[in-house]
Amino acid sequence: MHSKALEAEGSIFDRDKFVAQLKHETITWDIIVVGGGATGLGVAVDAASRGYKTLLLEQSDYAKGTSSRSTKLVHGGVRYLAQGDVSLVYEALRERGLLLQNAPHLVHVQPFVIPSYSLFNQGFYGIGLKVYDWMAGKYRFKKTELLGKKKVQELLPNVDEKGLKGGIIYYDGQFDDARLAVNLAQTCAEQGGVLLNYFKVTGLLKDANGKVAGVKARDLESSEEYELKAKVVINATGVFVNDVLQMDKPAQDPLVRPSQGVHVVLDKSFLKSDTALMIPKTPDGRVLFAVPWHDHVLVGTTDTPLNTASLEPTALEDEINFILDTAGQYMTRKPHRTDVLSVFAGLRPLAAPAKGTNSTKEISRSHKLIVADSGLVTITGGKWTTYRKMAEDTLAEAITIGKLPAKPCVTADLKIHGYAKPQPAPDYLDVYGSDADGIKALIKQQPELSQQLIAEFPNTQAEVVWAVRHEMARTIEDVLARRMRVLFLNAKAAIDMAPAVATIMASELGLSEAWKQNQVNSFIKLANQYLLEVYDPTYTKVNSTSQVA
Known part of the structure; x- marks a missing residue:
């Protein structure tokens, strides 16, 4: 897939560049993280910021699953206090404070x-x-x-x-959960990490002793297959942890x-x-x-x-x-x-019920770390608020398993990409933090990009261009669900925006009319799952004339 993002100025978070790096550099990664939700992204940021060679692979888009679907709270957990889980509340309240400190544009x-x-x-x-x-x-x-x-x-x-x-x-x-996920991915890239969405892990590589030595993976955009070596593989796939555990040991009972x-x-x-x-x-x-x-x-x-x-x-x-x-x-x-x-x-994720019962028990929100005999590290449970502490604990285990040189954790004071203190006069672009200046500069260069996608929402064409060039958005859903959040706010409005978004993305990514039509049709079908009554404006043909210069 050709991308104009390659031509954009200094975009460090670029899928095409990362894929090219995998193709042309045969290395053994220190850490491969499977899963691009809150947990996996936190682990990848921690690993990369310590200087470890870090690769993260996500089968869909960053935070596509649970991590974009939270109650949007960064909290200690009042109900956990009522349940007597004092240590968890202490931990979460500290992490809540650190998140406000490190990402004040989002929290x-x-x-x-x-x-x-x-x-x-x-x-x-x-x-x-x-x-x-x-x-x-x-x-x-x-x-x-x-x-x-x-x-x-x-x-x-x-x-x-x-x-x-x-x-x-x-x-x-x-906070805004999906925006934080994107910013964490960008932070990881700034620290030297490599991250790829729409890149599915299909199996585990093992050495002669049966120890995990990397992963098999497929680029879902090109269908190209890869074998990627690593000293440690970390399974951070949320409710999908069983899938990766089965790759390691097919006969084992489900964990969650x-x-x-x-x-x-x-x-x-x-x-x-x-x-x-x-x-x-x-x-x-x-x-x-x-x-x-x-x-x-x-x-x-x-x-x-x-x-x-x-x-x-x-x-x-x-x-x-x-x-x-x-x-x-x-x-x-x-x-x-x-x-x-x-x-x-x-x-x-809940702990899977014992055989012969149907009862479940929630995995501790203070998270759970499991190391298999093969050396596969699995991290599950937890919540958004404590993602950083979960990552720190996971890295402590990974360093031992992979015999990596010990390096201190620095994430307690690491400013997350986009860091900017709130402005006195609120603006809807505030969720972009320091990147808001980049979007405004884009509009200054191309004034036509200031046009709103639809009248009911303030989002402009410039944000779509920015999402493709700097936030690794690959589909309409990536833009409208997780970069702009419109699908989660008003699904009908998101459907109405879809044709304009498709036109801009196709121009940026060098894609065809057929891609645009397929994207719009797929998105309408998806967005209707967010509505209680079907809404289909019947876009029989996407407008083929782009308003983007």
Whole structure:
């Protein structure tokens, strides 16, 4: 695939360059990471920043799976404190502080209000959250406070006031998960790592002693096969860890079974506030959040055990109804199915049930490291907030397994690509951090790129060009789901943007009319899975005239 990205100025994060490097350099990597979600990217950043020769391979796009489908919270985990998992909460609160420190363009302090309909609950949760504050120590954001009824109504204008006694306000972190994943990939590249999306690991290489010595992989764009040697292979594939474990030892029992979490996205008018709503106990024992996110409201989540893992899981009717019904109990304007702009599902790894039972037990959110007899290192469990600590622990194991020279971890103070302190006047380009200047420079060079893709969203043609040249976007979905997030915010709007995005991408990547048509058709089919009613504007032919110079 020819790419104009090769012609772009100094793009260090370029798929074609990385593929060419694999073809022309026969080396033994220190570390090959399988999986490009939060865990794998964290491991790759840690390894590359220590100076190890690092390669990461992802079968789809970065954060395609669970890592783009979170509740968008960087938090210590209030419910883990209630469960008595004190060490996990300590760890997560420290990591929350480090993430705000290292990626302030993507992570910000978010106030949450728990409305209380009994004085006992207000006292109970108030005490717990005071402990939460205390545990954060120097990484504490702001002080938890008890609120009267009037103040709760002021902060949450849509809250149900019937029986309302007061509430509690506390502070946690919020972020854009897929944007952070892309920035971590860029950070890894800046540290000398090589990363490839749409590059599927198909098997493991082993030496004469049965030890893992690398991977077999296929470039899904060219169908070219590779054998890549490594001192250590790290399986960081989330709910797909069983697939890689089976490559190592086909007869072994599954390690994990997926559990599905669903979120629905509504118009911002359902919250009417920059303050998030937190419901501390739902009928299924989880917490439910309604969080302001990119000028919309994100509501979730659920916990539904499944038998199989999928890159594109589908929300179940019961899950959608549960979220709408539960949120509606706390809102004066109750959300209905017709109000849902997008619905998406993500999968968490649960420990697989023992034979003869159907019960599951969640793998500790403090993560789990497993080293096979073959030397294959598997890291699973955990959560976005603790991705950096998970990586640090994994590298400690990998250094021993691969007999690598010991080098200290530097990620606690490593600024993530795009690092920029928030500006006084917010701008929708703020999620790009320092890269926003590059997008603005692109528009200055080519003013026609300032045109919005559709009137309802501020995103411009320049962002599509940037995503291809500097963020390794290869498909419409990469752009609209994970670089811009529109698919997760409003699936109909994403469908309407698809033809323009396809035209720009085809121009950038040197691809055909047939590719454009296929991409648009595929994306419409995908985006309809994010809607509760089918929407198809019937784009019989993609506009073939590009407005991009």
